[in-house]
Amino acid sequence: MEISLEKKFENKIAEDLKIEPQDWMPDEYRKTLVRQISQHAHSEVVGMLPEANWLTRAPSLKRKIALLAKVQDEGGHGLYLYSAAETLGVSRDSMIEDLHSGKAKYSSIFNYPSLTWADMGAIGWLVDGAAIMNQVALCRTSYGPYARAMVRICKEESFHQRQGYQIMLTLSNGSTEQKEMAQDALNRWWWPALMMFGPKDSDSPNSEQSTRWRIKRLSNDELRQKFVDATVPQALFLGLTVPDKDLYWDENSKSYRFGEINWDEFWTVVKGDGPCNKDRIQTRIKAHENGEWVREAALAYAAKQHDRSSKMVG
Numbered sequence: 001m002e003i004s005l006e007k008k009f010e011n012k013i014a015e016d017l018k019i020e021p022q023d024w025m026p027d028e029y030r031k032t033l034v035r036q037i038s039q040h041a042h043s044e045v046v047g048m049l050p051e052a053n054w055l056t057r058a059p060s061l062k063r064k065i066a067l068l069a070k071v072q073d074e075g076g077h078g079l080y081l082y083s084a085a086e087t088l089g090v091s092r093d094s095m096i097e098d099l100h101s102g103k104a105k106y107s108s109i110f111n112y113p114s115l116t117w118a119d120m121g122a123i124g125w126l127v128d129g130a131a132i133m134n135q136v137a138l139c140r141t142s143y144g145p146y147a148r149a150m151v152r153i154c155k156e157e158s159f160h161q162r163q164g165y166q167i168m169l170t171l172s173n174g175s176t177e178q179k180e181m182a183q184d185a186l187n188r189w190w191w192p193a194l195m196m197f198g199p200k201d202s203d204s205p206n207s208e209q210s211t212r213w214r215i216k217r218l219s220n221d222e223l224r225q226k227f228v229d230a231t232v233p234q235a236l237f238l239g240l241t242v243p244d245k246d247l248y249w250d251e252n253s254k255s256y257r258f259g260e261i262n263w264d265e266f267w268t269v270v271k272g273d274g275p276c277n278k279d280r281i282q283t284r285i286k287a288h289e290n291g292e293w294v295r296e297a298a299l300a301y302a303a304k305q306h307d308r309s310s311k312m313v314g
């Protein structure tokens with residue numbers, strides 16, 4: 001007896017097989033993947049901005065080269081993810097339009113200002129550290145192109161996290177002013193990094209369905225806990241203080257207990273009223289407009305190549 005397309009899809013998910021672009025999938029599965037993958041791509045591209053601010057101010061050529069490589073990587077991550085989203089039938093232009101119009105989200109973390117060089121350390125260490133936690137789990141997501149994009153991205157993220165931690169190590173072992181700069185950066189980036197994992201599971205409208213479809217393999221709270229347990233010892237090794245008076249090691253659960261996240265701040269930033277939201281979008285729109293000629297030239301060249309090859313075949 002012929003089984004339904006829905007049943008075939010559900011069997012593949014249950015057997016932990018990848019769903020591929022040509023496979024039948026529920027409209028809602030497609031829709032939530034376009035939502036998540038495109039917003040992930042937006043986060044990568046907007047995430048270039050806080051660090052780009054310090055490319056010309058890096059304290060040495062070596063630091064500048066490492067930061068330049070990281071920022072370029074993030075742009076590449078955005079391209080992989082836009083391409084993964086396009087396999088679901090959404091156009092690049094419509095995704096970019098949704099970002100520029102404010103309709104689409106991107107990670108709230110990138111709406112905070114990068115005020116000192118130590119922020120480059122804190123962003124690499126904490127933001128890319130949190131992204132790795134989330135993205136390693138996404139290597140097992142049920143949608144094939146997304147999972148495969150994650151494998152390459154995670155390899156590059158580990159370099160990003162290491163170069164950030166190395167900056168923090170240098171500053172923490174440096175002069176009093178340098179150590180204070182590192183502590184100030186940890187104070188400002190710690191809580192926004194915890195917010196990267198999203199709202200509490202109990203407040204997450206998408207998690208239940210995304211978990212059932214194995215888009216999400218670990219919940220927001222599980223990933224956040226993994227990040228805290230991995231990162232607090234790193235802060236202690238730096239000789240820095242995590243800015244959470246309620247943080248303590250719980251011997252019973254063998255994990256850290258931490259204070260309540262400021263969810264008002266989270267939703268304020270997510271809804272567009274963070275310190276840098278408007279500036280980030282304006283900068284993205286300007287960069288897109290300034291890049292129009294590059295896209296036109298690339299498309300003209302591709303069309304010419306296509307004509308040439310079809311004449312040769314014809």
Ligand code: 3HC
Nearest residue numbers: 040043047105106107108131195196197198204205206207
């Ligand atoms: N910033 C902005 N919006 C957020 C957010 C955050 N930190 N956390 C959650 N949200 C939004 C969600 O997008 C959702 O809104 P939507 O339905 O309009 O999209 C709403 O808040 C409710 O959250 P949910 O938990 O229900 O949503 P999800 O199930 O999608 O989970 C997520 C949120 C964990 C961020 C998930 O979307 C995800 O894993 N995304 C892929 C990873 C990602 O985007 N990471 C962002 C950082 S990328 C990065 O840091 C790059 C690095 O190289 C620097």
